[in-house]
Every structure is written in C-alpha cells, then in structure tokens.
Amino acid sequence: MAELHATAAATDLPPDDTMVEIDHVVFGYNARRTILNDVSLSFGRGKVTAILGGSGCGKTTLLRLIGGVYPPNAGSVRVDGQVVDCRDNEQLFALRRRLGMLFQFGALFTDLSVFDNVAFPVREHTDLDEAMIRDIVLMKLNAVGLRGAAPLRISDLSGGMARRVALARAIALDPELLLYDEPFAGLDPISMSIAANLIRTLNDTTGATSILVSHDVDECFSICDYAYLMSSQGKVVAHGTARQLTDSEDPEVRQFIRGEPDGPVRFHYPARPLAEDFGVSA
Amino acid sequence: MTAMISAVGRRTLEILRILGHHATFFVEILRACPAALRRPYLVIAQIHAIGNRSLVIILASGLSVGFVLALQMYYALVTYGASESLGLIVNLSLTRELGPVVTALLFAGRAGTSLTAEIGLMKAGEQLAAMDMMAVDPRSRVLAPRFLAGIVSMPILAILFSSIGILGAYVVAVLLIGVDAGNFWSIMQSGVDVRRDIGNGIVKSIVFGFICTFIALYQGYEADATPEGVAHGTTRTVVIASLGVLMMDFVLTALMFSTP
Numbered sequence: 001m002a003e004l005h006a007t008a009a010a011t012d013l014p015p016d017d018t019m020v021e022i023d024h025v026v027f028g029y030n031a032r033r034t035i036l037n038d039v040s041l042s043f044g045r046g047k048v049t050a051i052l053g054g055s056g057c058g059k060t061t062l063l064r065l066i067g068g069v070y071p072p073n074a075g076s077v078r079v080d081g082q083v084v085d086c087r088d089n090e091q092l093f094a095l096r097r098r099l100g101m102l103f104q105f106g107a108l109f110t111d112l113s114v115f116d117n118v119a120f121p122v123r124e125h126t127d128l129d130e131a132m133i134r135d136i137v138l139m140k141l142n143a144v145g146l147r148g149a150a151p152l153r154i155s156d157l158s159g160g161m162a163r164r165v166a167l168a169r170a171i172a173l174d175p176e177l178l179l180y181d182e183p184f185a186g187l188d189p190i191s192m193s194i195a196a197n198l199i200r201t202l203n204d205t206t207g208a209t210s211i212l213v214s215h216d217v218d219e220c221f222s223i224c225d226y227a228y229l230m231s232s233q234g235k236v237v238a239h240g241t242a243r244q245l246t247d248s249e250d251p252e253v254r255q256f257i258r259g260e261p262d263g264p265v266r267f268h269y270p271a272r273p274l275a276e277d278f279g280v281s282a
Numbered sequence: 283m284t285a286m287i288s289a290v291g292r293r294t295l296e297i298l299r300i301l302g303h304h305a306t307f308f309v310e311i312l313r314a315c316p317a318a319l320r321r322p323y324l325v326i327a328q329i330h331a332i333g334n335r336s337l338v339i340i341l342a343s344g345l346s347v348g349f350v351l352a353l354q355m356y357y358a359l360v361t362y363g364a365s366e367s368l369g370l371i372v373n374l375s376l377t378r379e380l381g382p383v384v385t386a387l388l389f390a391g392r393a394g395t396s397l398t399a400e401i402g403l404m405k406a407g408e409q410l411a412a413m414d415m416m417a418v419d420p421r422s423r424v425l426a427p428r429f430l431a432g433i434v435s436m437p438i439l440a441i442l443f444s445s446i447g448i449l450g451a452y453v454v455a456v457l458l459i460g461v462d463a464g465n466f467w468s469i470m471q472s473g474v475d476v477r478r479d480i481g482n483g484i485v486k487s488i489v490f491g492f493i494c495t496f497i498a499l500y501q502g503y504e505a506d507a508t509p510e511g512v513a514h515g516t517t518r519t520v521v522i523a524s525l526g527v528l529m530m531d532f533v534l535t536a537l538m539f540s541t542p
Contacts, residue, residue: 067415096417107412121416124423 019045019177019209020066025075027061035061037234038075048203048210050220052256053230053237054265059213060104063179066211067101068092079177097125099177100170100208104185106162108154108169114141115150118168125173140168144198160191164198171202177209178202184216192216196223217257221246229253232265307500310421311429317419318426325427325434332393332428332495333435337442339392340385344443347380348372348450356459369466370473372451373444377474377483378539381444383531386490389436390523394498397428398519401502402512410503425503429495436491437484444483482538489530494523 020043028034035058043049051059064070065077071086078084079099085091108117118137122128128136141147144164149157157165163183170178180199184192200223203210214220220227221242228239231252238245238253246257255263271277318324351372359365401424404410410420448470455461474480498519505515 069411069414093417093419096415099415101412101415103408103412105408107408109409109412110407121418124416124418 017045018042019080020211021078022062022065023076023078025065025072025077027058027065027070027072029070035234036065036072039230039234039236040075041228041236041239043209043211044226045209046203046207047225048200048212048223050212050214050224050227051230052215052217052220052227054215054232054256057230057232058234059215059230060181063101063181063211063213066177066179067099068095097173098175099179100173100175101179102163102166102170102181102183104182105159106166108162108166110154112154113150114146114152114154114157114165117154117165118150118172121169121172136172137168140172141165143171143202144168145194158191160187160194163187163191163195167195167198167202171206171208174206175208178211180210180212180214182214183212184214184219192219195219199223217259229256303504304500307503308496311425311496311499314419314421314426315430317422318430321427324423325430328427328431329435332397332431333439336389336392336435336439339388340439340443341446343384343388344381344446345450347384347443348376348447348452349454351375351380351447352451352454352459356455356461365461366465367469368451368455368461369468369470372455373448373470373474374479376444376447376451377480379483379531379535381440381447382483382486382490383527385436385440385443385487386494386527387524389432389439389491390494390498390520390527393432393435394494394519394523395516397432397495397498398502398505398516399512401425401428401499402505402507402515405503405505406507406509406512425499429499432495432498433488433491436494437487440483440487440490478538482534485538486531486534489534490527493526493530497523497526 020041022039022041025036025039026034027036039058039062041051041062051062053059061070065072066079066084068077068084068086076083079095082091082095084095109120112120115137118140119133122133122136126133138147138150141150144167146161146164146168149161149165154162154165167183178199183195183199187195196219199210199212202208212220212224224242226239226241227245229237229245229252231237237256238248238250240248245253248254248257252264254260255265274280352368355368355371355375356365359368359371401410404424410424413420413423452463452466456463456466501515501519501522502512505511
C-alpha cells in the first residue's frame with residue numbers, strides 16, 4: 001500500500017473523532033472470489049470522506065458492510081464505537097435509523113409522489129402529525145432546490161432531480177451518518193456540480209459524517225476532506241487528502257487520478273497469447 | 283456408481299435447500315403479518331390493487347363459464363329427461379370446483395404475475411434495499427400486506443365468479459332455452475348445502491389464495507435483479523401456482539367430499 005503520510009491521516013484519528021472504522025475486513029459474496037482483501041479504513045466524524053476506485057473494486061460493498069447488509073468474513077466494522085452485528089436485528093435497525101443512504105440511481109418508490117417519498121421515513125419512524133410532516137418534507141425539498149416539485153410523480157423527474165429527491169429523503173430524519181453510493185454517476189455537468197455542492201453544504205450545515213463512494217475524481221476531490229483509493233484486488237492502494245493523492249508518484253494512484261488507459265491496471269483482460277487465439281504461428 | 287449416488291445426494295440436498303428456503307420465507311412473512319395488521323390501510327390498499335383490479339377478468343370469465351356450462355349441461359341432461367336438474371348441477375359445479383379453481387388460475391395469471399413483477403422490479407430498482415437501509419422492514423411494509431390481501435381477495439373473487447356464473451347460466455337456461463325459472467332456483471335451494479358446498483368452496487379458495495400469493499411473492503423476492511430474472515419469476519409464478527392449485531384441489535376435494 002502506498003502510504004501517503006497525511007497530516008491528519010484518518011487512520012490516526014483519535015478514537016472519539018472516528019465515526020466509522022473498518023478493521024482488517026475480508027469479504028466475498030461467495031467462496032470463489034474475495035471482494036475486500038484485508039482492508040482497514042477510518043472515517044472521521046463530521047468529515048466528507050471519499051472512497052475512490054474502479055468499477056468492481058468493492059466500494060459499494062464497503063457501504064453495504066457499514067449498513068450491516070452483509071457481515072464481513074473476517075475483521076469488524078464499527079459505527080460510533082459499536083460493532084455492526086448483522087444477526088442482531090434490533091441493533092441493526094437502531095443503527096440504520098441513524099444513517100441515511102443515497103443509492104446509485106436514487107431507489108425512489110415509483111408508486112409514490114416526490115412528497116410522499118421524502119415523507120416515507122418520517123411517517124415510518126415518527127408519530128408526527130401531517131402538518132408537521134408537511135413542513136419537514138418541504139424544508140428538506142427546499143434544501144435540495146425541489147420544493148416546487150413536491151407534487152410530481154417520480155416518472156416526471158430527470159436523473160439529476162431524482163438524485164436530489166433521494167438526497168432529500170436520505171436527510172429527512174437528520175441522520176448522523178450519510179452514505180453516498182456513486183452520487184455523480186450518469187449526471188450532466190450542471191447536475192453533477194449541484195450534487196457535489198449539496199453534499200458538502202449538507203455535511204457542513206448538519207455536522208453529519210459523509211462517506212462518498214465514487215469514481216469521479218474531480219468532483220470528489222472538490223468536496224472531500226480525505227480520500228481512500230482502492231485497487232481492483234479489493235485493497236486500499238493509498239489514502240490522504242486530495243492534494244496528497246494528486247501529487248502522488250505511485251503508478252497506480254497516478255493512473256487512476258489521471259485516467260490513463262494502461263498502466264498497473266491493465267487495459268486487456270487476462271487472455272491467452274494473441275497468436276494462439278488466432279491460430280498464427282510466431 | 284459412486285458418481286450416481288453423489289448426483290442423487292446433490293440433487294436431494296438442493297431440493298431440501300429450496301424447501302428450507304421456502305419455509306424460512308414463509309415464517310418471515312407470518313412474523314411480519316401482525317405488524318401489517320396494525321396498519322390496515324396498507325392491506326386495504328393491496329386488496330384494492332389485487333382484488334378490485336382483477337374484478338373485470340373474474341366477472342367476464344364467470345359469466346362466460348356460466349353460459350357455456352348451462353348449454354353443455356342442458357345438452358347432456360335433456361337426453362335423459364333430466365333438464366330440471368340443470369340449476370343444481372350448475373351451482374354445484376361452480377361453488378365446489380369451477381369457482382375456486384378457475385378464479386385461482388385467473389388470479390395467478392392476473393394478480394400473481396403483477397405481484398411478482400412489482401416485487402422483482404422493486405428489488406431491481408433497489409427500493410427494497412433502500413427500505414431496509416431506512417430501518418423499514420420490507421417484509422412488514424411490502425410483503426405481508428400483499429400476502430394478507432391475496433388471502434382476503436381470493437374467496438371474495440371466487441364468490442363473485444360463482445355468483446355471476448349462476449346468473450349467466452340462468453340467462454342461457456331460463457331466458458334463452460326456456461327451462462322453468464321456478465324449477466331452476468328451487469332445485470338449487472333444496473340441493474345445495476351452505477356448509478358442505480359453499481363453505482368448502484370458500485375454504486378451497488382461501489387455500490388457493492394462500493398458494494398463489496405466497497408463490498408470487500417468493501418468486502418476486504427471490505428473482506434475479508435483472509429484466510430476465512423478473513421475466514423468469516413471473517413465468518414461474520404462473521406455472522408453479524397453477525400446478526399447486528390443481529394438485530391441492532385434488533387433495534382438498536378428496537378430503538371434503540369423500541362421503542356422499
């Protein structure tokens with residue numbers, strides 16, 4: 001692992017300042033393939049931390065482990081000092097009430113309106129009256145600039161608007177921890193910039209801890225306090241501030257940050273020699 | 283020989299795994315039912331979605347079956363001079379067999395596929411995962427209300443199917459063929475036992491409602507989160523639910539009507 005010696009490296013944070021800690025986690029969906037290979041990451045309280053890496057490197061899996069969707073094969077995941085135990089439904093639901101997650105494509109309920117989507121967690125978890133719920137929902141929608149879209153159906157929204165509605169839903173109960181799964185994927189430049197600003201602004205105004213999974217280097221670096229870079233082997237290649245990662249001389253970090261087509265991460269999928277496949281003798 | 287034994291063992295283990303998975307899923311839904319019952323508006327909304335929207339096809343089919351049944355029975359009975367028994371035969375056929383069974387088959391095709399596709403697409407669109415991450419159990423919020431609604435809707439639909447079928451038979455037998463109306467109704471009144479015939483028909487439809495809805499929900503929940511996965515799930519719903527209904531119908535008929 002290319003250690004980038006950050007002045008405030010997340011792994012060296014004092015225990016009180018760590019909101020989420022992933023400790024030597026090994027995980028695979030089946031015995032044939034290991035997705036996460038002994039990874040350790042720390043996420044500072046109140047910070048925006050990005051997890052960067054190519055497709056299939058296990059970024060989203062990390063978020064699912066934090067949310068307790070899957071248990072790690074080895075190692076542990078701690079949220080606010082408490083080990084996430086997937087078998088303890090009560091603890092899991094208590095944890096999930098403290099977090100909000102933005103899914104890659106929003107995961108909005110298509111049979112509900114924009115208003116009802118944002119109201120959904122509030123109605124499920126509180127006994128507030130409808131007048132109060134209305135105020136909360138409109139405030140959250142206003143925060144993402146979509147108060148006027150409250151009566152619309154989900155099918156009437158553009159991709160960028162849907163992502164913002166999903167963000168409003170994720171922050172409806174003022175969570176302490178926000179997980180963003182590819183928040184910039186498939187967005188036009190304006191929507192991408194809006195989404196990035198919203199993530200930073202919401203983090204600063206609510207004091208929540210934000211964990212951002214993405215492969216959009218520029219957008220992530222523009223808003224994150226700290227970043228981890230993961231390799232396709234499910235390992236942490238490097239970590240540090242945006243500046244430290246940008247200045248890194250490590251070939252794998254450089255290839256990813258600059259988007260070079262070939263390098264330590266090969267362009268070609270492993271295959272037999274070309275001559276052998278085409279039946280040509282050397 | 284060893285390979286054969288090993289293959290049989292593997293297959294047996296696979297079948298046991300599938301059965302165990304179904305059983306676990308069933309227990310999870312049952313455990314979620316009390317939470318769904320505490321919010322009856324969720325169940326009522328699903329009764330509307332599953333039951334009310336199946337009404338047209340159920341009523342149209344019931345009427346058509348009633349027409350055909352009256353004609354066929356009349357042609358058969360008139361040969362033996364027993365056309366006055368038409369009302370009784372039509373009624374018993376519908377309340378004991380055709381009402382519950384045909385309604386269940388139509389239900390599997392109309393509501394069952396719709397349930398499977400809906401749940402499968404919710405899974406593919408990560409809506410169920412989103413619910414889970416919001417600390418909302420999708421079994422109580424999504425599956426249990428649909429399960430209860432299916433069990434409630436099926437007997438109502440079966441009763442409507444049989445009723446409209448009898449009315450259809452009346453139209454053909456009395457208004458078109460000219461069978462005596464008083465005879466048509468009175469033989470029905472004297473020959474049909476409410477508990478044995480109508481009651482058992484309702485019990486059958488409740489069991490069929492359980493089978494069709496459970497299979498539809500299971501196939502949707504376990505479908506691969508891809509367009510092909512959802513398509514396969516809906517197909518399996520129709521095939522498995524229809525076969526399940528037909529097999530269970532034989533078992534129930536043998537248990538309910540074994541004595542004359």
